[in-house]
Amino acid sequence: MALTRRALLGGAGAGAAALLAYQRLPLAPAPAPSVAERLPGGGQPTGPRTDDDALHAARRLSYGATPSLHAEIAALGVDAWLDRQLDPASIEEDPQLLSMLDQLDTLDLSPTDLRELFSDQEQRRRIPQQLIAATVLRRIGSRRQLNELMVEFWSDHFSVFLGDGPVVFLKTIEDREVIRPRALGRFDDLLVADAQSPAMLVYLDNALSKGDDPNENYARELLELHTVGVTGGYDEDDIAAVARVLSGWSLDRATATFAFRPFLHADGPQEVMDWSTDGRGGQQDGEDLLRHLAHHPATATHLARKLARRFVSDHPSDELVASTAEVFLASDTAIAPTLRHLLTTDEFRESSGVKFRRPMELVTGAFRALGTTLPIEDLGRGRSQAFRQFVQRVEALGHLPFSWPAPNGFPDVAGAWLNTGALLSRWNAVQALVGAGRRPLGPVDVTDVFGDARSAGAAIDAAVSQLLMTELTSTERDAVLAYLGVGANDAFPADDRTARQTIALLLNSRHFQFR
Amino acid sequence: MATTCTCDRRDLLRRGLAAGAGASLPFLLPRVAFAAPGEEAGRDTLVCVFLRGGMDGLSAVVPHGDAAYHDARARTRVRDDEVLDIDGYFGLHPALAPLQPLWDEGLVGAVHAAGSPDPTRSHFDAMDYMERGTPGDTSRPDGWLARHLLRSAGATPFEAIGVARSLPMSLRGYAPALAIASLEEFHLDAPDGDLDAVSEALAAMYGEPDDALSAEAARTFATVAELAERVPTTDRRGAEYPRGDLGDGLRQVASLVHADVGLQVACVDMGGWDLHESMGDASDGRMAGLLTELGSALAAFAQDLGDRLGDVTLVTMSEFGRRVRENGSGGTDHGHGNVMLLLGGGVRGGAVHGTWPGLSPDALDRGDLAITTDYRDVLGEVLARRRAEDDLSEVFPGHTQTSVEVVSSRVE
Numbered sequence: 001m002a003l004t005r006r007a008l009l010g011g012a013g014a015g016a017a018a019l020l021a022y023q024r025l026p027l028a029p030a031p032a033p034s035v036a037e038r039l040p041g042g043g044q045p046t047g048p049r050t051d052d053d054a055l056h057a058a059r060r061l062s063y064g065a066t067p068s069l070h071a072e073i074a075a076l077g078v079d080a081w082l083d084r085q086l087d088p089a090s091i092e093e094d095p096q097l098l099s100m101l102d103q104l105d106t107l108d109l110s111p112t113d114l115r116e117l118f119s120d121q122e123q124r125r126r127i128p129q130q131l132i133a134a135t136v137l138r139r140i141g142s143r144r145q146l147n148e149l150m151v152e153f154w155s156d157h158f159s160v161f162l163g164d165g166p167v168v169f170l171k172t173i174e175d176r177e178v179i180r181p182r183a184l185g186r187f188d189d190l191l192v193a194d195a196q197s198p199a200m201l202v203y204l205d206n207a208l209s210k211g212d213d214p215n216e217n218y219a220r221e222l223l224e225l226h227t228v229g230v231t232g233g234y235d236e237d238d239i240a241a242v243a244r245v246l247s248g249w250s251l252d253r254a255t256a257t258f259a260f261r262p263f264l265h266a267d268g269p270q271e272v273m274d275w276s277t278d279g280r281g282g283q284q285d286g287e288d289l290l291r292h293l294a295h296h297p298a299t300a301t302h303l304a305r306k307l308a309r310r311f312v313s314d315h316p317s318d319e320l321v322a323s324t325a326e327v328f329l330a331s332d333t334a335i336a337p338t339l340r341h342l343l344t345t346d347e348f349r350e351s352s353g354v355k356f357r358r359p360m361e362l363v364t365g366a367f368r369a370l371g372t373t374l375p376i377e378d379l380g381r382g383r384s385q386a387f388r389q390f391v392q393r394v395e396a397l398g399h400l401p402f403s404w405p406a407p408n409g410f411p412d413v414a415g416a417w418l419n420t421g422a423l424l425s426r427w428n429a430v431q432a433l434v435g436a437g438r439r440p441l442g443p444v445d446v447t448d449v450f451g452d453a454r455s456a457g458a459a460i461d462a463a464v465s466q467l468l469m470t471e472l473t474s475t476e477r478d479a480v481l482a483y484l485g486v487g488a489n490d491a492f493p494a495d496d497r498t499a500r501q502t503i504a505l506l507l508n509s510r511h512f513q514f515r
Numbered sequence: 516m517a518t519t520c521t522c523d524r525r526d527l528l529r530r531g532l533a534a535g536a537g538a539s540l541p542f543l544l545p546r547v548a549f550a551a552p553g554e555e556a557g558r559d560t561l562v563c564v565f566l567r568g569g570m571d572g573l574s575a576v577v578p579h580g581d582a583a584y585h586d587a588r589a590r591t592r593v594r595d596d597e598v599l600d601i602d603g604y605f606g607l608h609p610a611l612a613p614l615q616p617l618w619d620e621g622l623v624g625a626v627h628a629a630g631s632p633d634p635t636r637s638h639f640d641a642m643d644y645m646e647r648g649t650p651g652d653t654s655r656p657d658g659w660l661a662r663h664l665l666r667s668a669g670a671t672p673f674e675a676i677g678v679a680r681s682l683p684m685s686l687r688g689y690a691p692a693l694a695i696a697s698l699e700e701f702h703l704d705a706p707d708g709d710l711d712a713v714s715e716a717l718a719a720m721y722g723e724p725d726d727a728l729s730a731e732a733a734r735t736f737a738t739v740a741e742l743a744e745r746v747p748t749t750d751r752r753g754a755e756y757p758r759g760d761l762g763d764g765l766r767q768v769a770s771l772v773h774a775d776v777g778l779q780v781a782c783v784d785m786g787g788w789d790l791h792e793s794m795g796d797a798s799d800g801r802m803a804g805l806l807t808e809l810g811s812a813l814a815a816f817a818q819d820l821g822d823r824l825g826d827v828t829l830v831t832m833s834e835f836g837r838r839v840r841e842n843g844s845g846g847t848d849h850g851h852g853n854v855m856l857l858l859g860g861g862v863r864g865g866a867v868h869g870t871w872p873g874l875s876p877d878a879l880d881r882g883d884l885a886i887t888t889d890y891r892d893v894l895g896e897v898l899a900r901r902r903a904e905d906d907l908s909e910v911f912p913g914h915t916q917t918s919v920e921v922v923s924s925r926v927e
Contacts (some may be wrong), residue, residue, distance in 0.1 A: 045530075045728035205791045205844060213843030217791040220849070222635055236881060238634065396696075398680040406567075407787055408639055411681075418727060419682045419694035420734045421701070427717065430706040459744050479719035483712050501709060510728055 013157050036441040044314065045414055047353040047514025050361055053078045055469060056352040058514050060311060061085065061343070062145040064365030069145075082343055084334040085146035086184060096143035100354055100376060104130040111173055111198070111256040118169040127169045127381060128162050128402075131389060135175075135401045139360070140367045150183040151175075155402065157303075158194045158226060160203040164317065164403040170199035170256065171402055187303065187333035189296035190368070191226065196288055197256040198251055204407060204438030207250045210482065211266025214243035221407045222246075227293040229302035234273055241270045245277065246286045294333050300325035306412070307342055313354045314413040320347045355415035357515045359397035364425055366433050366507050369467045370444050393429045397422070427508045434504040447501040456481060458486030463503060468511045482504055534612055537729035548631060555754050558667070559861065559901040559925065560772055562829040563660070563685065563782045564761065565646075566809070568789030569638065570833035571847055572854030573884065574802050575611065575809075576867060580604035585876035587840040591847070593797040603866045609797055610806035613814035617858065622817065622824065624864035626873050626921055628890040630835060630850040635879075636788070636849035646684035648891060648911050655912070657688025659891075661778050663910045664689045671777025672695050674739045678764035683782045690730070693738060701742050716741075725837075734873045745774050754819035759786035761812040769819040772827060779902075785809065790832060792844035813858055825860030828901045828922060838883050839874055854882030855893055861901050861922045868921045898925045 025105055043215060054074040058065035061082075071083045082092055101107065106117065106127050118124045137153075142148050158175070160167050174197045182190040195218075201207040204218035211291075219242035224230045248265030250259065260283040268279040273387035275292045277285045293299060306325035320342070327341040342348060357365065367373055373388040375406050394400045404410045411417070434444055449466055453459040460480050464472055472480070480489060484498065506512070574591070578584050579598045598606030599615055605627070607614065619625040633650035635641050644650040664675055664686075671920025675692040677683045686692040696700055705713040714736070721732035754769075756762035764783030771778045787805055793800040808833075817824055836853030852872070857864070870887040872878045876887060891911045898904035900922050907916050 045726050112807045207894055210843040215791055215844045230637055230640055264906055359694035406638065414565050416681055418731055420731055421695040422680060422734050423731050424701065424703065430702045452778050475723060476720045479716045483716040497706070501713060505713065508717060513728065
């Protein structure tokens, strides 16, 4: 008999539409962006540059710079601030964030309780809604910003698609028990934990793999995406061998947790690149293989390049990748020292303005700049109108967390996110967020932004330093004044609608498109 | 020879962006020109449908006359009493029944055992190679469609479009190519009284410096203006598109064809084909569902196009086929050779083209269907015979073209 997900988990293989009901998740894997791609229009887009290391760190190592974060980094010094961020337990979490997370009652449910909730057609949508909401709330409000960035990095690296049947509830477990506790831990531990994560076991089908007739889905992506990379020096025989070594890594149906099934496991000698086993180790063989792969030099290079692309530039130098990979291997795959190296290099320091924000970074940046957060009223009951509108917006931007429909994770270079349609969607998302359009998404206190400035010029300048932390060009400033229909020295027409639209214009400026 | 009207920014303003604005707006960096309706009649509109995830060609166009197929696919096969027989050897999956009338009319055909010769079974590499048109080689930064369009540029605003949130690799490198997920929603959201003023302010703010971001902003405003001028048709001529990306995409492509905006190339995606488990059987399950969506979307597109189908060629491709032998979880792992479907007035339909290598063990490529037709031969023939491409070595560098005879030459 064929093993199926239905047999394993009891739940129907419900599609995303049924689970999230109101949204259409993307079902077509968009092509992976290529390193050598040429941007239309020629050349990499460039944002505001700065010589202020604290401002650069505030922009690049958070979900959106704010004047207060900038001040905090400047006061502490970039290196000391970085050390604190690399030790998130030392940072007291924001109490307002914690109390909001407390309202999300599915985050802490046990696997069996989650499974039961998943079987309730009416209620199950609360699980993905709350996971997405919690993720966005943390990105906006957490004081452990670098930790959140790494949670996202690993969620992309070990991407699972929330729309794939039972993954929708298993991802809550993975986020809580696999990714978050190890985001700044050791990569070898993370890799083994992820290989045993029910969400991954289901998403890439290893839970169904049988030793005498293996399913190669996970084995292939483990090598290509999670460890050594597509140029890592393996062939089709290696993939088949990995699938046999990891056969039997499956799920316990009753508890929805990892279980090793000896009767599904292929015994016998196996060779995977420069690793081999006599095949008598059972589950231990798989763990040995995973740890071997985690420490492989090709894995170090693959991860170093991805980290450098995330934090430094779309095209990091080979030297930066090599030195980062070296630290990764020398520190036994520990992530924090690897990051500390990467983020204290000259190449990082000199990289301000070169990373184009991905859509969610734009959205969280707007929330943070405006000092507001995602409205989650009524989310516990699964019927929050404001949250629903938020999800629709982010979905239109193609960047709803955990919704990339392929195992390679959301792309991380400008070329994948900058095109005609995407730019319009970004502008429209901000129009909606600020309430300049038809449906305001969050509370915005416009008086905070403009201070007590009387003249239009002073009001614009106040808002620019609050929101963008840079200076407008005279062309840009004139364009905003032209929108207001007044001169710089005339009174600022501070009606609510004009004020909101002015904010939207500033957040839609090119300065805000970069991190 | 086509006469075109070269429109400056002032014309575009009048076309709907910001009527009455006197200021010189710096947003229209590229000068765009509009071909009058019918002037691009010398070339078909090419519609490329990419079936992402690795579509199982053996389930779509079934070699039911081969015993090896039935042996390898004990759980997932299409039985002889289910298949829509074509020629006693091949047959269509029953879920492709919506295509049967088009097949019988000779408007739909297939090329079997086709694909990219590079041996990779990686989704991401295989898609990348296929869309670049240079298997095994990523040294060229552009896609095959971009290279073709650079040589046949018509300078119309909707010359090339990816109906998607991101521009497909095949169009990258061709600056005028647009990525638009929804034509209907392609407008700036601002309160009515404010729309013009907001548009002008944004356009001015994105006027400098001269980089990729400014260029995209300029294209965005030009496209919004053009769409405001030419509202896409809503008459669907009785066509009923299935829900999903493919139906949505083809519906919008048909709108652009009918609107005569000079559409040359359109790319539409359909995902979900990576069925490592639970493909299901011929009548029920995920494969049947996907093929139903595919067949009904293509049929609706043909219905919607009506007479214009004579000026359109649609071709499907996928990064690879699936392994011949099903796996232990009722699915199939990554394979190699695959089927390509073609739809259009110029298609030599009603037949399975190509050279069938068979499914005997020694005929397989690492357990997978071998490739006997390079996918570039199919695409190249479409470009040469339907789109007046006269130098395929520029489009597919290093590839020597072999004729497949799956489309006829365009007769003016």
